[in-house]
Amino acid sequence: MPVTESKALLPAPIDKHQPTRQRLWPLWIITLLALALAVALALWSWQQWNNYQSLQQSIASLESDTEQLDRMYGQTGSEQGQRLQALEDKLADQRELIATQQRQIDHNARELLEAGNRTRTDWLLAEAEYLLRVGNQRLMIEKDIRGALAALESADEVLAESDDIGVYPVRQQLAKEILALKGLADVDRTGLYLKLEAAIDSIHQLTDNALVHDRAPGFVSNNESDSPESNASEPGLIAEGWHKVKQTLSQVVVVRRLDEPVKPLLSPEQSAYARLNLQLMLEEAELAVLRGHQELYSRALAKASNAINNWYDSSNARIIALSKTLDELAEKNVDPELPDISRSLELLKARLAGRLDNGEGDTPENSNDGEQGDAS
Template identity: 30%
Template sequence: MTEKPADNDQAPAETIDAVPAAVPATGSSAPGTDTGPLPLGTRASGWLGPTALVLALVAAVLSGWAWYSSNVSGRLELGRELGRAEGINRQLERLVDNQQDMTDSLAALRGQAEDDRRTLEATLAAATTRSQAALGTLAAQQSADREQVQLELATLAASVEDTRRQMGTVQDDWVLEEIAQLLLLANQRLVLVGDVALASRALALADDRLHSLAGPQLLKVRRALKAEQAALAQLPKVDVDGLALTLAALIKQVGELPLKGDEDRPAWQVPADAAALTAVAESPPDAAGNDNSLSQVGRKVLDDLSDLVRVRRVDQTRVPKLTDAQRFLAYENLRLHLLSAQFVLLRRQPALFKENLRQARQWLAHYFEPVNVTGDYDASLAALQNQPLAVTLPDISGSLALLQAEIQRREIAQ
């Protein structure tokens, strides 16, 4: 491929050299000709030479252009092809290098994966060994626990059976203890509070429970219970709830009672304007049918002077009107006596009840106005004070003592 362009370079040089050689050959005959007119054939041969020269020049240019086109363009195309080939060669080299790097990376990754696999297999083997050991230990522990639970269940079953057997023998003792608690409750309510109704109810419940037990030793207890129930039934009925409600109603009416000094309101306390209007309304007209202003003024002056001094006849000493603080204490002290009476009534303390009512009546007579409302209020307090509350309570501890003796006898026998 490198020798052909050298041959093409020599051919155009020979062609260019041939053209000047022809030109002198043509021009060498010109000086030898004559200057006179030439014949027609000679004139025709004179323009053929330049034409041939021009044609030769054109042919030389065309051949040079053809040489340039065939050689220079081919070299350029060959250079471009060689450049493309070198680029492809470099890309191939890079691809080969990349492939080699990838091969090395894959080999390294394969080695690392193999190492990881071996490490994971070793870890799994160790974990499997530990799990199997733990499962074995757990199975042994579960077996031991199962045996322990079975042993405890057997012991518990034996205990339950023993307890059931004991319950069958001591069930009567439990009932007797329950009856003893009922009798103790009845004695406490009757002695401490005086609650006859609750004591009777407790004795009735105890009698019902004794009825379910059989035994000649309990007949004495039932006989004592019947006697105590009859004694409670003969006690007079005192309506404690009704008395307490009556006291509550009286306590609410305390604020309506008039204090001493409230009823004594003189006429001079009436406003002056109201008295003047009344006097003007009641004054008769004069004879001419018109009011005499001078007589009205005189009458009003006389009325005002008469209001300045008021003379009254007092047969006994008047109690001064109480202040607001004194009025409050008067009302609250009366309420306090009545509340105390209500409290001791519910506690079955007749002596304190009557004492509180007596003090309330004294306070009512000393600080409150003796009018009809106060008299009715005092009469209600007196009726409550005369209520018979003192009741002699019977002794109901005999049945409890007999029952406790029977329980002790059974405990000693067991």
């Protein structure tokens, strides 16, 4: 058998290779990659959580800001509403004021238009009316007889200058009222007030020497009881001895008579109180003079006179002068009965109304025609 054939019939040889070691580095790479991926995923999750928390905080802050803004806008809206209401009220007041001013302007324009058509007689009558108003005010409110008389006399002169025969009844009534005022005793309120002020100044100058001391009624010392007549009535030595005895007794004994009321002595505090009390009484009299209150005036002066008689020495020169001044002031009448002088003003108003209603003030010719009609 040939060799080639024998070899061909033999089983195929088996290659004997040495076993090789398994490589693990890819597994490590995968593990590392997985670990890195897990760490990255954890970091990303932590970052997302932080972002979520920040977002939640931002949302909460936005909600709080939104609520605050809502409250703020609510208050602002309320304030704006109040301001708008106040502005509307103010605007209404301004409109009312403008309307009032417009009415006043219209009234003044009509008055000026009528004034331009008035004659000299109308102006004189208006001046006389003003003077009569002043006279009534002086007499009724201020009780100034002299001022009221001057105003009425001036009004009569103006009416005489007007040459309006229609004012004859007014002048007739004015003559009666002027005569009534002249028959009143004018009250010099300024002079009475100044006299009372002088009396108050004299009270401030009073010292304790003017108070009642040893000269009070009912006080008699032993020295005063030793009159020359009593000594002269006793003869010689007996009189001399009796005089010496009385001089000795006068040094230790004081005799007071109780059959007359004794005025109390005043301490310095009581003296200041007495002066203040007198000042208040005289100030009350001043107020009564200004108000024209006769009863209050008389009562205040009576109380002041009684206080002076009770607490001060009647032989003091200042007290004598003050008492005399108060007695003179007590005789004054500060509230005379005042006559009614308003009738002349009413008549003049009626005359002015008649001239305006009849259109007598339009032209001088109409004014003359009206005077002729009154004369007829």
